Amino acid sequence: MTQDTKSPSIQPPKSTSGRRGFLSVAAAGLAGVMIAPGVRLIEIAQAATADTAPSRGASSKVRWGMLIDSGKCASGCTDCVTACNTENGLSGETRATDSQWIRKIEIKEVRTGKTQSLPMMCQHCAEPPCVDVCPTGASFKRADGIVLVDKHICIGCRYCVMACPYKARSFVHQPLSNQKADVPRGMGTVESCTLCVHKVDKGEMPACVSACSDAGHGAILFGDLNDPNSEISRRLASYPSRQIREDLNLNTGVRYSGI
Amino acid sequence: MRPFAGFSFRSVCRAAAMGLVMATALTASASGAGPQVAAGRVPQPIIESARGDKCVQDPVFMRRNHMELLKHQRDDTVHGGIRGAKYSLNGCIGCHASQTTGSVATASTNFCQSCHVYAAVKIDCFECHSSKPARTAAHSPSPQEKPAQTAVAPQVQGVALQKQVKP
Numbered sequence: 175m176t177q178d179t180k181s182p183s184i185q186p187p188k189s190t191s192g193r194r195g196f197l198s199v200a201a202a203g204l205a206g207v208m209i210a211p212g213v214r215l216i217e218i219a220q221a222a223t224a225d226t227a228p229s230r231g232a233s234s235k236v237r238w239g240m241l242i243d244s245g246k247c248a249s250g251c252t253d254c255v256t257a258c259n260t261e262n263g264l265s266g267e268t269r270a271t272d273s274q275w276i277r278k279i280e281i282k283e284v285r286t287g288k289t290q291s292l293p294m295m296c297q298h299c300a301e302p303p304c305v306d307v308c309p310t311g312a313s314f315k316r317a318d319g320i321v322l323v324d325k326h327i328c329i330g331c332r333y334c335v336m337a338c339p340y341k342a343r344s345f346v347h348q349p350l351s352n353q354k355a356d357v358p359r360g361m362g363t364v365e366s367c368t369l370c371v372h373k374v375d376k377g378e379m380p381a382c383v384s385a386c387s388d389a390g391h392g393a394i395l396f397g398d399l400n401d402p403n404s405e406i407s408r409r410l411a412s413y414p415s416r417q418i419r420e421d422l423n424l425n426t427g428v429r430y431s432g433i
Numbered sequence: 434m435r436p437f438a439g440f441s442f443r444s445v446c447r448a449a450a451m452g453l454v455m456a457t458a459l460t461a462s463a464s465g466a467g468p469q470v471a472a473g474r475v476p477q478p479i480i481e482s483a484r485g486d487k488c489v490q491d492p493v494f495m496r497r498n499h500m501e502l503l504k505h506q507r508d509d510t511v512h513g514g515i516r517g518a519k520y521s522l523n524g525c526i527g528c529h530a531s532q533t534t535g536s537v538a539t540a541s542t543n544f545c546q547s548c549h550v551y552a553a554v555k556i557d558c559f560e561c562h563s564s565k566p567a568r569t570a571a572h573s574p575s576p577q578e579k580p581a582q583t584a585v586a587p588q589v590q591g592v593a594l595q596k597q598v599k600p
Contacts, residue, residue, distance in 0.1 A: 228521075232514035316514060324511045325561055353563045355523060360561030375514045
């Protein structure tokens with residue numbers, strides 16, 4: 175109470191009457207309680223603008239995407255998968271109940287026998303079916319085109335898992351421990367490739383992209399699809415590329431060349 | 434004249450006195466300078482000391498409003514991509530992780546757990562979020578190791594900055 179009565183604006187003129195004194199002190203206390211939250215809100219608003227250095231946040235001017243050159247993707251190499259597991263704290267097991275955010279698939283042209291290898295993960299669609307079907311709004315697309323699950327809102331209904339044509343989403347069946355500090359994951363929620371959103375927000379590349387270039391393949395190119403001068407946009411403009419399940423007209427953020 | 438039907442004047446007075454005592458106890462605990470184990474009869478949560486110089490807000494304010502700040506920040510982070518802001522959970526963990534367990538919620542005396550056990554309020558945060566700071570966060574308090582902190586996450590840099598202010 176002593177704190178509240180110190181406030182000069184609330185303190186009444188000196189009163190000698192016992193009852194009046196008590197009432198004024200009580201009023202001061204009450205007003206102090208009411209004023210304090212308002213003051214705090216202003217402080218918060220000021221602090222939010224003049225903060226140290228939080229990331230600037232997702233901008234709709236940017237659309238993050240990937241171009242995967244399956245010609246450069248080596249058959250049998252799983253460096254992107256390993257890097258993803260390490261970065262995001264996934265177990266790396268491949269049982270039916272284990273989460274898998276990225277996987278390597280081999281495709282084969284039946285007539286010629288020509289095989290190709292490529293990584294498959296969330297395609298970060300511009301028109302994501304997972305977002306369309308989500309009953310709670312947990313599945314959403316960020317301003318910069320990254321499709322995510324807000325696990326605070328996810329109820330684990332798995333409708334999005336069904337809706338995704340790429341089988342990109344996983345459900346966490348078991349209680350987890352030792353999650354990565356930047357990658358919260360928990361039982362009862364759906365998850366998928368986040369395009370390493372915690373790294374992208376810091377201006378870094380997704381883990382799979384770095385791993386692929388470290389392995390010397392450089393099959394995955396990451397960049398801004400909205401910027402006509404970005405490497406990815408120039409490559410897409412000059413070389414043929416495909417979206418997987420183009421017929422669905424989802425405008426995927428992950429494009430493939432050489433398939 | 435009876436003040437309330439069914440209650441004697443004496444019992445009403447006693448209730449009022451009890452109320453006053455409780456209110457005083459509450460204010461005292463809220464405006465106390467530093468949390469400590471109470472010497473008196475009222476049990477108090479044991480709160481481990483934090484690493485940083487000072488909290489992002491007045492501790493009295495934080496005690497009552499941290500959940501609102503965190504909830505607001507979580508939406509900004511997940512949907513807006515704003516990381517390392519003033520009220521980020523990572524920031525809290527960076528400063529308040531225990532010196533012994535390295536966590537805010539592993540042992541019952543750890544920062545978050547201590548009060549939440551005391552208040553019997555279950556926290557769900559750490560079912561998904563790590564209760565330990567990111568790799569390099571606040572685990573290298575010696576001044577010799579400070580240059581190595583340049584490559585860490587922004588929220589961790591915030592912690593490092595706070596520490597540098599300390600003489």
